[in-house]
Amino acid sequence: MLDFEPFYLTLKLAFATTLVLFIICIPIAYWLAFSRSRFKVLIEAFVGLPLVLPPSVLGFYLLLAFSPQNSFGKFLESYFDARLVFTFPGLVIASVIYSLPFMIQPIQSGFRMVPETLIETAYTLGKSKFTTLVKVLIPNIKTALLTGCILSFAHTVGEFGVVLMVGGNIPNETRTISVAIYDEVEAMNYHQANVYSFILLAFAFLILVSVYLVNHRVHTTRYL
């Protein structure tokens, strides 16, 4: 009998991660797109790190940071009674960091694609930066927002190294689909591993098809 729990947990993790990323990435991407600060390059490089680092490196440092034996983990445990290692919330935080560039980069380039005169026009009509962001910028980068969401969601679904390092392999808590596949192969349950893998493969393909569909639509959107 196929155990659907890893699927359910993976989807829950991907939804939570995407939601958190969506909320925090709009202001970060806005700042990265329009700031002229000298420190922008540093922040950009930092945000992009998950693209180049092996997930095990990121997972390792997060594991150290979350560990109750270290200051940050101790602080969380003593003040908030929260433990992040080997728990679902810990997994969400790790996934958010791991998928950060997949949400930020599409939104950032979306913001940059909006013609400057649209923003300037809003200013000359007396509108604040915040109103311009909410009423002009965000509605005109819907496709970039959608791309960011789809990519972050898919990237979280496909996560392995970080999940294993930070979450371990606890059924119903941190055992996501990619970890479950690894487990089944280790136990030589190739049939089970095959079923899980095939579903994931089909899912990944569908995600990419939808991203390209969205991107093709971008070419037909024109600014006036």
Place this chain on the structure above:
Amino acid sequence: MININISKKLSGASGELNLQFNTKILPQEFVTIYGPSGAGKTSVIRMLAGLLEPDGGHIEADDSTWFDKNKRINIKPQLRNIGIVFQEYSLFPNMTVRGNLEFALEKNQSNKIVDELLQLTELEQLHDKKPSLLSGGQRQRVALARALIRKPKLLLLDEPLSALDTEMQTKLQDYILQVHQQFNLTTILVSHDLNEVIKMSKRVLILEEGQIKKDGLPMDVLPLNYLKSSLMR
């Protein structure tokens, strides 16, 4: 009255340009800035709007100071009470014609003005259309109407008609002259079309290489040969 004395060092394709713009503009005056491309016309408009910071000088509009380098005053574009129309329409694609106009409303401002301006610019039939469905002339009328919603003191027009065909240009020039009168506006138009300059304004500033070379009636300051051939036509 608007008292302008600003300078800005600009770098463009043809090297560096020292822009010096020093003039006074009277209330309800219609002034045209004429000159070749790269003379700094658009930069003047952008500095007046608060979108580009001058290197030095000051801008005073009636009783308020918009910019003063020495006093470190630089009022944001939001607070200058200007209307601006760019060449590229710059309509918000996510909003309808009416939406574009309503966006410009100030807090607690009655939206009666929206209907008035839709009527004035003959856009009532198109009020629920998105900008992508409009022609160039219609788009520029929306942009003009939108710039007038807040009843600005100063209307800045940065080559607003240069992307349109001659017939549409003529029609829109009439609209601009009409709103200039009706709304008691002070208007500054940037143009490199001599016919337009002659038709629209009583006063022309000729800007060349960043300096005001001539200032006066079109008849007095525009190239004589051109005026002759224009009259012959």
